[in-house]
Amino acid sequence: MAIEEGAVPAEAPAVDAHAHVFTRAMPFAAEAHSRPDYDYGVEAWLADLDRHGISHGVIAAASLFDDGNAYTLSALASHPGRLRATVIVPPETDATTLAEMADAGVVGVRLAWRRVEDLPDIAREPYRGFLRRIADRGLHVELLSRSASLPRLLPALDASGVRIVVDHFGVPSRDPEERGAGTDALCRAIDGGRTWVKLSAGFRMPFAIAAEVAARLLAHAGPERLLWGSDAPFVNHEGDIRFADTLDLYRRLVPHPAVRAAIDRAALLLFFNQESE
Template identity: 35%
Template sequence: MTNSLYSALADEAGALSRASRQWLESTDTAIEAIDSHAHVFVRGLPLAPHRRHAPDYDATLDAYTDHLRTNGVSHAVLVQPSFLGTDNSFFLDVLQRYPQRFRGVAVIDPSIDDDELQRLAKHGVVGMRLNLIGLALPDLREAHWRNLFERVNALGWHVEIHRDAIDLPMVVTPLLEQGCTVVIDHFGRPDPACGANDPGFRYLLTTAATGRVWVKLSAAYRSVHGESGTALGQTLTAALLDSFGAARLVWGSDWPHTQHRGLVDYDGSRDALDRWIPDASLRTIVLRDSARMLFRFSDRHDRHMTQAPTLRTR
């Protein structure tokens, strides 16, 4: 662990307000609503050598916890931000300290060893993310990827995809061929000029029949330019509900809305879901029930994650 990372972890742990600390440490953690997509980070963490951007602000656990508490969201899934690369230490520290509140989605390299995968799973990581925005598409049928997905499947993890809709067939198809559970970020990022008629988004709708694809209703603003994306999100949600049903959709705030902070805030992100799904019973399925199953939350009040699945010997 680098000195800068050790310092950041110590500073973050000591910076919680009393209200946040009490909420995080509470054993009364009945699942009411789950935010399936958020990031925490601070300046000074080691950055990935190849990155699209690097925020000049902090997204602290204390600030995020305040948003959760005031919006009635009881649990959350922390996703490793792309600019931190495969060093998952910062968000993993949060998972270790507050396993009753959080699960995690890590960024990993295909060369990761089994012991490290097992360690991540033990501390609440339930999936891996491929953020492919701005990158050349990898051949996910190559041997090193197939080996990784075999091990990820053995842990019961999902594979999370962030890529523009036009390329989803080339990414999702090989994952399904290899038996992966797939989660699509941010509505699948269709072209806003096409909306629900985007060919890649239409392909995404066909994958509902597999029963192994889930979609995050999150960050519609990443598919438009200079707008909140709420109207586009409403159109896309209607199509997704029709194909997938509420049971394989989850909601995410995408806090702190990196590169789009001027367009939306946490409250607006949460309020958008009420517009997209006005039916309270369906909204509860998306906010609570489907996310609880996908991200392997339970109503147990344990201070520790249940025993992680064991990797098969190859």
């Protein structure tokens, strides 16, 4: 049963590691696949976190918008202790700019390639240097890409030396063979020691698939390499999903409080460089 909206659940997550914040004043990217006609500003998200007892949050850069990360950076400036964020920047971005963003609370650079058919060769320039600069600044790559592409992308990213955070269970395919190959690639990357996977946006896939991938990752790597995120405000699913539903789904996928607490510890250490209390 879903948690009643407004009720603070027991054992709330410490970190929502994946949410998007935006306003209608922000320009859409030319290739935006959706165009929300409402605001979900940082204060609205923080109100959702407060309502559900969640202390920290990580903004995931939204590929829908083309505001040069201005709104995200302003949110970080307003809530420096509570929030971190990823950004979307071109591969030519220089080390000074990345360092300034890191100082502002940016923890990673998002590669939103889920809908990209012709993926770049990240072992060549400009990506080779870009990944080196990201790693040198202590940032991670936040990868959003389909499971079919993970066997190619993850070894190349790992070879670059950068830390990797994979969104949305690795966007598992409905095809069992393709999904299995993608999950295998996630497990191999985790074994390399620099990769984490978000159990986020589970509502965007059949529950059986989310449960399958979550169980495989937990069995292979344990909770120390997993993170949880709400994917608020649930773009294209706003009428079907409430924030409380994402918590209910998380508890169904990871039913043991001690395991969820270990996921909290991983998120606090990775994003906030702090131990949980």
